[in-house]
Amino acid sequence: MFTVLRSSTLRTRQNAEMRAADRRLLADHARLAQGIGLLISQAARAGVVPNTRAARDGLSQATWERVLRPYYVGQGEPLRGMQAQSPYAAVLVAGVERAVKLQVDWHTAMLRRYIRDERVLAWLTGPRPLPSPVRETIQDSFAQWLDPRGFKLADRIQRMAVEIKARMSRFFDYHIGKGTPGPTMAQAAADALTTGERGARPYGPQAAYPARRLLRNELFVAGGYAMQNLSQVNPIVRGIQWVLSPLHPKTDRCDVHAAGGPDGDGVYSFELLPAHPDHPNCLCGLFPVAVARPAAITAALLAGIEQGDAY
Numbered sequence: 001m002f003t004v005l006r007s008s009t010l011r012t013r014q015n016a017e018m019r020a021a022d023r024r025l026l027a028d029h030a031r032l033a034q035g036i037g038l039l040i041s042q043a044a045r046a047g048v049v050p051n052t053r054a055a056r057d058g059l060s061q062a063t064w065e066r067v068l069r070p071y072y073v074g075q076g077e078p079l080r081g082m083q084a085q086s087p088y089a090a091v092l093v094a095g096v097e098r099a100v101k102l103q104v105d106w107h108t109a110m111l112r113r114y115i116r117d118e119r120v121l122a123w124l125t126g127p128r129p130l131p132s133p134v135r136e137t138i139q140d141s142f143a144q145w146l147d148p149r150g151f152k153l154a155d156r157i158q159r160m161a162v163e164i165k166a167r168m169s170r171f172f173d174y175h176i177g178k179g180t181p182g183p184t185m186a187q188a189a190a191d192a193l194t195t196g197e198r199g200a201r202p203y204g205p206q207a208a209y210p211a212r213r214l215l216r217n218e219l220f221v222a223g224g225y226a227m228q229n230l231s232q233v234n235p236i237v238r239g240i241q242w243v244l245s246p247l248h249p250k251t252d253r254c255d256v257h258a259a260g261g262p263d264g265d266g267v268y269s270f271e272l273l274p275a276h277p278d279h280p281n282c283l284c285g286l287f288p289v290a291v292a293r294p295a296a297i298t299a300a301l302l303a304g305i306e307q308g309d310a311y
Helices: 007-043 053-072 087-114 118-125 132-144 153-178 182-193 209-233 253-258 294-306
Strands: 237-243 285-290
Touching: 007 053, 007 087, 007 182, 007 209, 007 237, 007 285, 053 087, 053 153, 087 118, 087 153, 087 209, 087 285, 087 294, 118 294, 153 182, 153 209, 209 237, 209 285, 237 253
Parallel strands: none
Antiparallel strands: 237 285
């Protein structure tokens, strides 16, 4: 569990979960690069891919049909509800589940920290299996949530895959037009899909960046929503604090949020908390703030338990 309940501790655990998802995605992209390298070697003649439109389009389409689409999208939609239908969707769903579990563990640690009465603690943390319709509703709500542009998760995955397809098409146009030898091009494709190519490229050296960006964003959003939902049912939490990320690059609305709230310390009631995240690539976190008198909450809960109160 957690020994110190600080926002920096929670952020460290969140970053660790994101790095674990990044590593899994990196390993997958290394395997994708092997498949693309094989297609390049098959298309190369006398060591290079012919500099013709037919060769470029053929290699680009083969890469999409045989490598990229099966991984990102699968045979149909990448998601059916919250059931992954593609390898990429499986990485994303697993990451979301871990991000939500982290928040559950954090709130459980808060209860164990502040609730001293074992009877109340057992009542609060005891197993409560969710009815099947409730579980399905929770899963479906995440899959159906619309981003500010109006796209649900399956749409966002498909659009991301098309963006990577376009990046790889520009990659092939550049290297085939330049006459890059097949083995060199295959290595450049591997770099583009994993660590990134060295030096400036007119098409951008990070072909797989959209996949990593979407993965990190979905994990971050899921963790933030889980934090808010759990905070509202955690009797020890009195509000949620907006905490600036150490990587916060410049002053924006997040600075206003972090200095807002009734006391100017970034702590808000559940109703007044600003929309989170505030902007694309926002890494500012949410942190639950405990009540000042947990003993009074414990006493009220104990009284309710003794009376058979459904609260």
